[in-house]
Amino acid sequence: xxxxxxxxxxxxxxxxxxxxxxxxxxIVPRNEVVALVGESGSGxxxxxxxxxxxxxxxAGRILLGGQDITDLSQKAMKPFRRQTQVVFQxxxxxxxxxxxxxxxxxxxxxxxxxxxxxxxRDQARHWLERVGLDGSYATRYPHELSGGQRQxxxxxxxxxxxxxxxxxxxxxxxxDVSVKAQIVNLLQDLQGEMGLSMLFISHDLSxxxxxxxxVVVMLRGRVVERGPTDRIxxxxxxxxxxxxxxxxxxxxxxxxxxxxxxxxEELAAGTPRFRPHEIEPQPLVDTADPQLVALVGSHFVExxxxxxx
Amino acid sequence: MTDLSAAGPALPRPGxxxxxxxxxxxWRRFAANKAALGAGIILLVIILMAIFAxxxxxxxxxxxxxxxxxxxxxxxxHWFGIDDLGRDFFTRIVYxxxxxxxxxLSAAVFSLLLGLPxxxxxxxxxxxxxxxxxxxxxxxxxxxxLLAALLLATLTRGGVWAIxxxxxxxxxxxxxxxxxxxxxxxxxxEFIMAAQALGASPWHIVWRHLIPNSVSPVIxxxxxxxxxxxxxxxxxxxxxxxxxxPTPSWGxxxxxxxxxMYFYWxxxxxxxxxxxxTILAASLLGDGLRDALDPTLKGR
Amino acid sequence: xxxxxxxRTLSMLATFFVVSVIxxxxxxxxxxxxxxxxxxxxxxxxKAKLMAQLGLDKPLWEQYVRYMWGVFHLDFGVPYxxxxxxxxxxxAHAWVPSLVLGGLGVLIGAPIGILLGMAAAxxxxxxxxxxxxxxxxxxxxxxxxxxxxxxxxxxxxxxxxTPASGxxxxxxxxxxxxxxxxxxxxxxxxxxxxxxLDTLNKPFVTVLRxxxxxxxxxxxxxxxxxxxIPMITIFLPMFVGIATGSIFxxxxxxxxxxxxxxxxxxxxxxxxxxxxxxxMISALFCISYLISDILYALLNxxxxxxxxxx
Numbered sequence: 001x002x003x004x005x006x007x008x009x010x011x012x013x014x015x016x017x018x019x020x021x022x023x024x025x026x027i028v029p030r031n032e033v034v035a036l037v038g039e040s041g042s043g044x045x046x047x048x049x050x051x052x053x054x055x056x057x058x059a060g061r062i063l064l065g066g067q068d069i070t071d072l073s074q075k076a077m078k079p080f081r082r083q084t085q086v087v088f089q090x091x092x093x094x095x096x097x098x099x100x101x102x103x104x105x106x107x108x109x110x111x112x113x114x115x116x117x118x119x120x121r122d123q124a125r126h127w128l129e130r131v132g133l134d135g136s137y138a139t140r141y142p143h144e145l146s147g148g149q150r151q152x153x154x155x156x157x158x159x160x161x162x163x164x165x166x167x168x169x170x171x172x173x174x175x176d177v178s179v180k181a182q183i184v185n186l187l188q189d190l191q192g193e194m195g196l197s198m199l200f201i202s203h204d205l206s207x208x209x210x211x212x213x214x215v216v217v218m219l220r221g222r223v224v225e226r227g228p229t230d231r232i233x234x235x236x237x238x239x240x241x242x243x244x245x246x247x248x249x250x251x252x253x254x255x256x257x258x259x260x261x262x263x264x265e266e267l268a269a270g271t272p273r274f275r276p277h278e279i280e281p282q283p284l285v286d287t288a289d290p291q292l293v294a295l296v297g298s299h300f301v302e303x304x305x306x307x308x309x
Numbered sequence: 310m311t312d313l314s315a316a317g318p319a320l321p322r323p324g325x326x327x328x329x330x331x332x333x334x335x336w337r338r339f340a341a342n343k344a345a346l347g348a349g350i351i352l353l354v355i356i357l358m359a360i361f362a363x364x365x366x367x368x369x370x371x372x373x374x375x376x377x378x379x380x381x382x383x384x385x386x387h388w389f390g391i392d393d394l395g396r397d398f399f400t401r402i403v404y405x406x407x408x409x410x411x412x413x414l415s416a417a418v419f420s421l422l423l424g425l426p427x428x429x430x431x432x433x434x435x436x437x438x439x440x441x442x443x444x445x446x447x448x449x450x451x452x453x454x455l456l457a458a459l460l461l462a463t464l465t466r467g468g469v470w471a472i473x474x475x476x477x478x479x480x481x482x483x484x485x486x487x488x489x490x491x492x493x494x495x496x497x498x499e500f501i502m503a504a505q506a507l508g509a510s511p512w513h514i515v516w517r518h519l520i521p522n523s524v525s526p527v528i529x530x531x532x533x534x535x536x537x538x539x540x541x542x543x544x545x546x547x548x549x550x551x552x553x554x555p556t557p558s559w560g561x562x563x564x565x566x567x568x569x570m571y572f573y574w575x576x577x578x579x580x581x582x583x584x585x586x587t588i589l590a591a592s593l594l595g596d597g598l599r600d601a602l603d604p605t606l607k608g609r
Numbered sequence: 610x611x612x613x614x615x616x617r618t619l620s621m622l623a624t625f626f627v628v629s630v631i632x633x634x635x636x637x638x639x640x641x642x643x644x645x646x647x648x649x650x651x652x653x654x655x656k657a658k659l660m661a662q663l664g665l666d667k668p669l670w671e672q673y674v675r676y677m678w679g680v681f682h683l684d685f686g687v688p689y690x691x692x693x694x695x696x697x698x699x700x701a702h703a704w705v706p707s708l709v710l711g712g713l714g715v716l717i718g719a720p721i722g723i724l725l726g727m728a729a730a731x732x733x734x735x736x737x738x739x740x741x742x743x744x745x746x747x748x749x750x751x752x753x754x755x756x757x758x759x760x761x762x763x764x765x766x767x768x769x770x771t772p773a774s775g776x777x778x779x780x781x782x783x784x785x786x787x788x789x790x791x792x793x794x795x796x797x798x799x800x801x802x803x804x805x806l807d808t809l810n811k812p813f814v815t816v817l818r819x820x821x822x823x824x825x826x827x828x829x830x831x832x833x834x835x836x837x838i839p840m841i842t843i844f845l846p847m848f849v850g851i852a853t854g855s856i857f858x859x860x861x862x863x864x865x866x867x868x869x870x871x872x873x874x875x876x877x878x879x880x881x882x883x884x885x886x887x888x889m890i891s892a893l894f895c896i897s898y899l900i901s902d903i904l905y906a907l908l909n910x911x912x913x914x915x916x917x918x919x
Contacts, residue, residue: 052506081508094499097331098521107517108507141330157503447624448631451894455856456871456887460635463875540752544857547754548872563758567861570758571766581758585751592750 003066005030005165005197006051006084011060013046013221020046022221023060026199028165033191033198035212035229037205037244043221048167048201052084053077064165082112085158089170091150095142101128101153102138108161127156131186148179152186159190166191167199172207180204184211205244209233217241223292227299237301239270272303279305335525338601345597348590355587359406366400383575390575392565398575402583405557409539409587412473412552416538417531419477424484425527429519431485432492442489446482454479458541462550472551476538483537484530491526495519525602533595536588543584559584614903621899625892632887633673636880680888696885699870707859707866710782711851714789719847722794723840726801730809731828741798748795754857757788761861774863785862789851796847797840804836811835842905845897849890 006028013021021043028034036044049055051062053069062070069080088094095104105124109115115123125135131152142150151171158166168187172180184207191198202208208215209229216226217240225238236242271290280294290302340346383390383398390398431442458475465471495501495518504514545551546560554561559580566577722745729741748756764770764784771783808814809832817827859868867886874882 049502054502054505078508081506084506086503086506088499088503090499093497094503096500096518096522099517107504107509111504111507111509111513143331143334154503157507161507444624448628451624451628451891451898452632452887453850453890453894456890459856459871459875460883460887464635536750540750544752544754548856548860550875563754567758570762574762574766577758577762581755581762585755588750588752589747592746596746 002030003063004028005032005065006199007063007066008047008051009061009063011047011050011062012058013043013050013055014058020221021050021057024218024221024223026051026216026223028197028199029213030164030197031191031195032213033200033211034214034216035208036199036201036216036218037203037208038218039203039244041220042218044201044218045169047218048086048169048199051199052086052167054086078112082161083163084165084167085161085163087151087154087158087166087168087171089174091147091154091174092142094154095150097142100139100141101145104142104153105138105156105160108157112161114161123160124156127160128153130190131156132182146179147175148182151175151183155183155186155190159194159196162194164195165197165199167201169201170203171200173202173204180207187211203244205233205247217244222302223300224302225300227295227301228297231297231299235299237272237295237299237303239272241301272301274303274305276305279303332524335601339597342597342600344593345601348593348597351586352590352594355406355590356410358403359410362400362403362407366397366403368397368400390573390579392562392576398579401557401562402559402579405559405562405580405583406587408469408552408556408558409542409584410535412469412476412542413535413539413591415473416476416480416541417534419473420480420484420534420538421527421531423477423481424530425488427481428485428488429492429523432489433496433519435493435496439489442485446485449479449482455541455544458545459548459550462545469552469556472542472545473538475545476534476541479541480534480537484527484534487526487530488523491523492519495522529595529599529602532591532598536591536595539584539588539591610906613906617899617902621895625895628891628895629677629888630673632884632891633676634669636884637669637672676884680885696881699882700867700885700889703865703867703870705866706864707868710785710858710864710866711789711855712848713782714786715793715848715851717786718790718793719797719844721790722797723801725794726798726803727805729798729802730805733806738802741802745795745799745802748791749799752857753788753791753855754861756791757784757858757861760784760787781862785858785864788858788862789855792851793847796843800840800843801836804839805832808832808835838905838908841908842901845901845904846894849893849897 004027006026008024008026010023010025011021012019012023024043024047026034026036026047036047038044046055050057053062053072057070060070061068064080064083067080069077072080095101099107102121102124105127106120109120109123114120121138125138128135128137133149133152137145137149142153145153154171171187172183175183187198187200188211190196200208200212212229214226215229215232217224217232217238219240225232225236225241232241233245236245274293276284280296282294284291284293284305290304292300293303293305294300392398392401427442431439458479461475461478462471465474501514501518504518509517542551542558543560543563546558547564549561549564551560552558562580563577563584566580569576725737725741725744729738732738761784771780774781814827814832817831818824856868856872858864859866860872863869870882871886873879874886
């Protein structure tokens with residue numbers, strides 16, 4: 001069995017006294033898209049940044065293609081930087097306003113000293129076209145583009161080195177609906193063509209459903225539920241996941257949406273409870289607190305396991 | 310404008326693209342600001358006159374060539390009249406521009422030398438270093454600058470270079486704050502993180518991203534430091550502890566002119582106007598540049 | 610809130626301590642003591658005796674501690690230039706003209722500036738807006754001694770409306786008050802304009818208009834209240850800056866105020882007076898900033914208390 005493209009083990013981040021990410025386990029298998037969902041402040045962005053070693057974890061390990069990169073110096077990281085890439089949410093601030101689009105796309109090549117300047121220019125043009133923009137855009141500046149076009153530039157820059165792992169941090173949430181679909185399609189196409197493994201961070205479940213193979217739900221720094229996309233959408237157990245699902249817009253106006261807002265108490269009260277025979281056989285911690293338990297079909301949920309009636 | 314929302318329509322060939330760079334756009338905004346443009350032109354004329362002072366007037370600034378006509382009022386021959394010591398007053402004013410602008414520019418350079426690295430480091434490193442720098446700046450805000458300058462000027466016994474140093478000592482604060490704010494907002498920009506994700510070295514980030522993006526606050530800080538220094542020089546010279554005679558300085562001339570003001574108005578009016586116009590032009594130019602280079606600050 | 614006040618106070622005290630040390634050291638770095646520079650140098654033994662009498666032979670830190678101890682008892686020592694008086698007495702005496710003229714200048718200049726700035730904000734891009742911006746730029750960039758000189762030239766020399774020097778009978782106060790008023794007028798015109806524009810562009814004003822509230826009520830009940838905060842908080846530091854006497858205004862109009870004493874104390878190497886003035890003005894600035902910060906926190910419901918100090 002080959003090692004997964006990206007693996008996070010018990011990754012934890014504390015800022016001062018606040019635990020932003022709390023012992024999160026996460027596996028992105030090769031050629032798969034794993035969606036990390038949750039509301040803002042749930043720690044999903046920090047998790048993504050730690051996977052790239054852009055934020056240093058307080059504890060836990062980061063494995064890239066089976067290799068532990070947690071303690072590598074930034075210098076030793078450099079070869080791994082060719083394998084992992086990132087697309088951010090804010091397309092405007094992710095592009096240097098003083099550089100032309102051609103320079104921006106070719107920057108990775110320049111950093112890794114690949115090719116001559118003219119070869120880099122050709123590559124940049126090639127990639128402009130590959131993300132659906134005209135080659136003449138190379139001499140333009142970011143401020144002349146629309147949000148969707150800028151996001152295409154970010155994608156081109158991310159993939160020009162032939163990365164195998166892409167962390168996409170809410171790449172579509174600042175975009176209009178129609179443009180959103182274009183970017184999702186672009187990511188999907190490139191993922192298929194290049195055999196990318198992707199960690200797709202989002203709070204937009206409609207996008208997640210069409211793109212992701214697996215879904216991981218985070219709440220206040222903890223993973224509360226994870227499983228194959230269809231399982232999550234069909235049979236979510238955690239109240240928070242269900243609340244997120246209820247928030248997805250429905251096209252049919254006749255279907256009345258249930259809007260669910262959950263307070264901390266409601267969440268605590270709604271935490272699923274299982275008796276041991278209802279879940280897969282597994283080692284359990286003897287505690288009254290919720291813990292991640294395995295259900296059928298590699299579906300995990302944070303629940304309380306009780307012996308009671 | 311071509312429709313930019315569509316993905317990849319055919320667009321004008323490169324070549325026409327150069328004009329759309331951020332600096333070009335800033336220039337267009339600047340040129341639209343009539344007051345700033347006018348101020349820039351006036352300042353340029355004054356600078357040219359200062360540089361080519363020997364060509365502008367026939368006599369030297371300290372030549373007492375017209376002693377017999379001392380204190381004569383302005384005429385077609387002597388545009389600004391003659392001063393109490395028989396010197397052509399227009400010549401004195403023009404040479405005064407050399408002193409005033411020279412001190413302004415040198416002090417601005419000095420402010421930049423201090424403020425740029427400190428501001429960049431404070432913004433980039435943050436934490437303890439930033440704290441120390443901010444506390445130092447707080448000290449400067451509590452001490453009345455003119456009084457302190459006065460004290461320092463007596464301490465150093467005046468002179469051109471002492472004034473440059475003093476003006477720089479008070480001018481760096483603004484430059485530092487501007488650069489710090491820019492670098493700080495910059496650190497949170499995602500293209501820096503993107504570059505880090507690409508494995509860019511700190512050197513690459515500073516050279517390719519930080520420096521090109523810090524050009525605006527540096528220019529603005531530099532230009533705005535000029536009138537401040539000029540004001541300080543004039544103030545100290547006015548009190549007699551700045552530039553020492555016979556070096557022509559507008560502040561000094563105003564001081565002398567005050568004594569003659571009741572009967573020989575030209576002795577006071579021309580240095581006052583020269584100083585006011587130059588400082589005003591430099592300030593308006595700086596404000597205009599700030600608005601043009603950072604449209605988000607407009608109207609402040 | 611209390612925690613915020615205590616933290617700001619401590620921070621200001623620390624600032625003041627550093628400033629006082631710097632001022633103290635600067636004073637001692639000035640070449641030449643009070644007994645040098647006379648035409649007939651004093652014999653060395655007499656000089657040493659005088660130095661000992663004034664405590665100038667002790668180590669620096671001890672001099673500092675002694676001095677600051679005195680300062681806390683409002684004892685700033687004896688001015689060298691007039692040993693018959695105390696520095697405190699001299700300052701108390703010189704304060705009056707500065708406070709009266711500077712205070713009147715602020716009290717007259719600030720309201721005019723606010724009205725001007727408001728008018729400019731409400732009539733954007735009209736002649737009054739340009740006038741206000743022009744006045745603000747002039748007042749903030751042109752040195753006050755240039756303004757003073759021009760005032761004398763126009764009103765005293767050419768028009769003969771007012772006397773040119775400024776203390777004594779109130780008629781003489783007019784020109785220095787005008788000179789003093791220039792800076793607050795310009796500052797407030799600029800502040801009021803940008804604060805009003807800021808508020809006028811907020812969505813809640815649009816909502817009020819949409820609700821059909823009269824423009825008058827919107828401006829007087831809502832916009833003014835929301836724009837007032839920055840204007841209130843800059844008042845104190847500005848008042849301190851002006852009422853402690855402008856060197857130039859006082860020199861030009863021959864007002865026997867604090868600024869004038871400051872200049873003469875520098876020329877006469879009068880350490881005690883110089884130091885007392887610098888310390889007092891710095892202390893007043895510290896206090897005014899502190900009060901402004903606290904006022905700002907009290908007036909602005911959104912400020913995050915307990916957050917990091919700016």
